[in-house]
Amino acid sequence: MTLRSxxxxxxxxxxxLAVVPIIMFTSKVAPFNPIFGTKGNIxxxxxxxxxxxxxxxxxxxxxxxxxxxxxxxxLLEPLKLEFIKFSILLVCGLFLVSVFxxxxxxxxxTRPLQELTYISQKIAGxxxxxxxxxxxxxxxxxxxxxxxxxxxxxxxxxxKLKLTERHTAWQEMSRMLAHxxxxxxxxxxxxxxxxxxKYLTKSNDLPEVIDKTTKIMESEINNFVTLVGKFSExxxxxxxxxxxxxxxxxxxxxxxxxxxxPDVKFKENYDESIPEVIIDAGQIKQVVKNIIKNxxxxxxxxxxEAEIEDPDAAVEENFEISVTTKWNIPPRRGLLLDEVxxxxxxxxxxxxxxxxxxxxxxxxxxKEGGSGLGLxxxxxxxxxxxxxxxxENNQDKGARxxxxxxxxxx
Amino acid sequence: xxxxLNFAATKVIAVVIGVVALLGTKGKDVAFTTPxxxxxxxxxxxxxxxxxxxPKGLKEIILxxxxxxxxxxxxxxxxxxxxxxxxxxxxxxxxxxxxxIAEKNFLITISxxxxxxxxxxxxxxxxxxxNFNKVKLVCPxxxxxxxxxxxxxxxxxxxIGGKEFELMAFWDYQMPSLKFIIKR
Numbered sequence: 001m002t003l004r005s006x007x008x009x010x011x012x013x014x015x016x017l018a019v020v021p022i023i024m025f026t027s028k029v030a031p032f033n034p035i036f037g038t039k040g041n042i043x044x045x046x047x048x049x050x051x052x053x054x055x056x057x058x059x060x061x062x063x064x065x066x067x068x069x070x071x072x073x074x075l076l077e078p079l080k081l082e083f084i085k086f087s088i089l090l091v092c093g094l095f096l097v098s099v100f101x102x103x104x105x106x107x108x109x110t111r112p113l114q115e116l117t118y119i120s121q122k123i124a125g126x127x128x129x130x131x132x133x134x135x136x137x138x139x140x141x142x143x144x145x146x147x148x149x150x151x152x153x154x155x156x157x158x159x160k161l162k163l164t165e166r167h168t169a170w171q172e173m174s175r176m177l178a179h180x181x182x183x184x185x186x187x188x189x190x191x192x193x194x195x196x197x198k199y200l201t202k203s204n205d206l207p208e209v210i211d212k213t214t215k216i217m218e219s220e221i222n223n224f225v226t227l228v229g230k231f232s233e234x235x236x237x238x239x240x241x242x243x244x245x246x247x248x249x250x251x252x253x254x255x256x257x258x259x260x261x262p263d264v265k266f267k268e269n270y271d272e273s274i275p276e277v278i279i280d281a282g283q284i285k286q287v288v289k290n291i292i293k294n295x296x297x298x299x300x301x302x303x304x305e306a307e308i309e310d311p312d313a314a315v316e317e318n319f320e321i322s323v324t325t326k327w328n329i330p331p332r333r334g335l336l337l338d339e340v341x342x343x344x345x346x347x348x349x350x351x352x353x354x355x356x357x358x359x360x361x362x363x364x365x366x367k368e369g370g371s372g373l374g375l376x377x378x379x380x381x382x383x384x385x386x387x388x389x390x391x392e393n394n395q396d397k398g399a400r401x402x403x404x405x406x407x408x409x410x
Numbered sequence: 411x412x413x414x415l416n417f418a419a420t421k422v423i424a425v426v427i428g429v430v431a432l433l434g435t436k437g438k439d440v441a442f443t444t445p446x447x448x449x450x451x452x453x454x455x456x457x458x459x460x461x462x463x464x465p466k467g468l469k470e471i472i473l474x475x476x477x478x479x480x481x482x483x484x485x486x487x488x489x490x491x492x493x494x495x496x497x498x499x500x501x502x503x504x505x506x507x508x509x510x511i512a513e514k515n516f517l518i519t520i521s522x523x524x525x526x527x528x529x530x531x532x533x534x535x536x537x538x539x540x541n542f543n544k545v546k547l548v549c550p551x552x553x554x555x556x557x558x559x560x561x562x563x564x565x566x567x568x569x570i571g572g573k574e575f576e577l578m579a580f581w582d583y584q585m586p587s588l589k590f591i592i593k594r
Contacts, residue, residue, distance in 0.1 A: 063512065067511070070470050070475075
């Protein structure tokens with residue numbers, strides 16, 4: 001129950017507790033009240049007077065007394081009922097009025113808390129640029145000051161982190177790039193040395209060597225160009241141009257690109273009730289395509305490995321990629337945002353525990369000719385959307401990738 | 411406790427509104443039961459009972475020894491005379507009760523049979539006063555729209571300085587009525 005409901009209820013209960021004793025006093029306790037006075041005693045006394053009358057005159061007087069008394073009682077009976085009705089209506093009316101007043105009052109006193117909740121939601125969504133307004137109330141003012149101080153510290157920490165991240169990223173990038181460039185350069189250097197040696201010794205197999213060596217050099221140069229291209233893509237990733245988009249449509253479009261690949265089945269399960277998400281459709285498509293492509297390529301590699309071990313088993317494999325979308329509503333909706341989750345799962349070979357740890361490291365790849373930048377670019381895109389990507393193995397077979405995007409009305 | 415508070419917070423307003431609505435509704439209305447009608451030649455015999463006619467306050471008035479008259483009228487509705495009815499038929503029956511404070515019994519007089527009798531219990535009074543058994547109506551018309559109405563005479567009340575008091579207040583000033591059609 002919310003603080004507001006509790007306060008309103010307390011307000012109303014206090015009011016009832018104050019009114020009920022008044023009604024009880026009026027209806028039960030007040031013995032001298034002409035309406036609620038003790039009836040039985042008076043009536044029996046009057047009846048005794050009638051029974052004990054000695055003369056006709058006495059009898060007439062006694063009868064007149066009892067007649068007047070009973071006529072009064074008859075008149076007071078409906079009044080008593082009306083009084084009780086009125087009392088109940090009064091209590092109910094006061095209750096409703098008190099709830100109304102309490103709700104206005106409580107809304108007023110809990111406004112800073114509402115503001116705090118709103119800002120907490122924004123912080124949860126990654127926005128820490130806001131500050132709480134100062135209020136008159138002392139207690140809330142302390143809370144506001146502390147909260148604003150915390151936000152300021154958070155902003156400073158984020159700036160420092162950004163700077164550190166930038167430095168670390170450049171260091172890592174330089175190290176990895178140097179390593180990756182060194183490999184093709186070594187191959188080129190060796191090929192060049194061999195070619196020169198064969199030329200100087202006027203070797204008989206010079207034409208074959210030229211042919212073989214230039215092929216190697218061309219291949220290494222191609223690898224080099226691919227690497228530079230991917231690096232350029234990673235470095236130039238633009239800011240997302242976010243618009244409200246139906247995620248199901250995007251996923252269907254991506255799946256459509258790979259549907260015709262032989263021996264790959266897609267099992268699609270879309271939650272049509274999911275709300276629109278604010279995303280850059282192009283970038284999210286890039287993420288989804290990358291994940292589906294990874295699943296298909298992993299399957300080809302697995303098949304190649306399996307074919308060596310057991311050719312029959314490799315042919316019989318029934319490879320399936322399951323694509324699911326769903327709407328996750330958090331249990332405490334006030335503080336956490338709803339999110340839309342896309343799960344791309346396959347029933348192929350599971351990822352080794354060691355590989356799982358390095359999946360999001362730059363230049364880590366298990367594929368021949370892979371750049372090792374696909375997943376890190378996907379992760380970067382999702383971070384820019386306040387979303388996240390998780391990869392884990394299925395309990396039985398294969399692996400699953402979960403992409404979560406917040407349902408943000410901003 | 412938490413469950414109770416939760417329940418109270420969400421349902422209490424509905425309960426309050428329900429109580430208010432319930433208090434706003436009226437109690438039982440005074441009404442005639444469905445009449446039993448026997449037609450023999452020009453004569454019609456009607457039997458009916460007046461229900462919920464004795465609220466607590468009215469019983470108290472009777473017990474004070476004040477005479478109470480209950481009148482029931484039978485009338486051929488004038489607007490329906492054009493339908494074939496010819497007679498301006500009208501009949502009134504009076505049931506009277508008077509409590510004897512000294513003897514602690516009730517004297518009941520029925521105008522139709524011109525009889526009086528004494529009963530001891532209020533329950534019997536209620537039964538005798540509200541029961542209209544085989545009321546004889548002589549009306550030769552072929553088409554009769556009969557309207558039956560009941561009301562009580564005002565009384566003089568010593569408790570309010572001998573002023574007149576409208577007993578119909580106990581019936582919320584509503585005259586119970588009954589309408590039936592006889593085609594011959």
